[in-house]
Amino acid sequence: MPDERPLILILGGTAEAQRIAADLAARGANVLTSLAGRVKSPKAIPGAVRIGGFGGAAGLEIFLRTRHVAAVIDATHPFAAQISRNARIACDAAEVPRVQVRRAPWARTAGDNWIETETVAEAAARLPEIGSRAFLTVGVGELEPFRNLADVWCLVRVVDPPAQPLLDGPHLTLAARGPFAETDERALLQEHRIDVIVTKHAGGAATYGKIAAARSLGIPVLMVRRPPAEPGDTCAPEAAVAWVEKGLK
Ligand SMILES: NC(=O)c1ccc[n+]([C@@H]2O[C@H](COP(=O)([O-])OP(=O)(O)OC[C@H]3O[C@@H](n4cnc5c(N)ncnc54)[C@H](OP(=O)(O)O)[C@@H]3O)[C@@H](O)[C@H]2O)c1
Structure with missing residues (x-):
């Protein structure tokens, strides 16, 4: 019926x-x-x-x-x-x-060090001047501008394990699916001695843990603005x- x-x-x-x-x-x-x-x-x-x-x-x-x-x-x-x-x-x-x-977008609070960009490509271009060990959480489809970064080591988090290396430069790929808790994010940032995060301003609670962790560790965040x-x-x-x-x- x-x-x-x-x-x-x-x-x-x-x-x-x-x-x-x-x-x-x-x-x-x-x-x-x-x-x-x-x-x-x-x-x-x-x-x-x-x-x-x-x-x-x-x-x-x-x-x-x-x-x-x-x-x-x-x-x-x-x-x-x-x-x-x-x-x-x-x-x-x-x-x-x-x-x-x-x-809801994430609210910038005291202690946050956000460097806002209009695009992921702009974030990639600015990355080498800000840090040398980056945590990239921009999504698997947005990695092209980071492909040839030679002087920045990248921890790349994606949902599915990739069949091919995601970047030509030095990197480690981590396949994981959110939500991600702040304590786990802080431990991850410390374990890999991350000194800069690149993210899109997704907002919401599921991926906010890395933002809070960055704040507590004094790590700058290259934040791509939302359309x-x-x-x-x-x-x-x-x-x-x-x-x-x-x-x-
Ligand atoms: N972009 C991100 O950062 C991100 C992060 C997490 C989850 N997602 C999810 O992943 C999907 C794809 O994201 P995107 O950034 O590639 O999208 P997009 O650039 O806005 O869309 C590209 C094309 O993918 C197809 N498409 C996208 N979402 C669809 C849906 N829910 N159902 C059916 N077709 C869809 C459409 O193809 P046709 O033109 O052939 O219809 C669309 O024109 C979205 O559903 C989004 O919610 C995206």
Whole structure:
């Protein structure tokens, strides 16, 4: 029998998306989470899951129409700007309500030594003048600007163990999946004598441990600024369920 419940599409790939799917599924909603397919074995997600790109904004629009999607929750990572842009264009065209979930940015507090950059490439260019033992947590797809750094030793943290060396210069790869606790992060920084961290300003709690650890150890952080949200509705992760319930009344 066809499912008569309105279909909620969650654009995922984050812990927040997983929690929203769980909350909606627990309330009996018909949820479908979409993942890009970057991670080899994603964590289990309640409700239905599909994996892979849609084929740009036009492909997503077709998907929304053919699957009769009632609402879209864009809970992708703050740096996943392309899919968020596609979601805005496709939802506008198909007249499907959309909200972009924005996790709280990290607040800079006393003792933080952040050097902000606009791009990962800019962070890589500035790295040698700031430290000689770097902890890179920018994501496996963003390592190209660091590939030929000869004078900086890098500890590179990624989710999946890579098949090939990630950099040409001296480095060690660590495959690990968050959340990461501050005490563990501090121990890691000390063990590898890290003197600079490179990160994207992801915000949220899951990867904040390294920021707090850097502060306590007096380590500078090259912080890549977040891209702005897409125009349209935004909400905090914990407000996404209420957004759906209000919209579908
Ligand atoms: N960027 C990060 O730092 C980061 C960190 C942690 C998790 N993630 C997650 O990893 C995924 C990919 O990130 P990204 O930065 O590569 O994205 P992106 O640059 O914004 O998107 C590139 C393309 O990947 C596909 N895509 C992205 N997210 C998708 C989703 N949830 N479902 C279906 N297709 C998706 C789309 O392909 P088509 O055009 O073919 O539809 C999109 O045009 C996102 O879902 C994001 O939440 C990203």
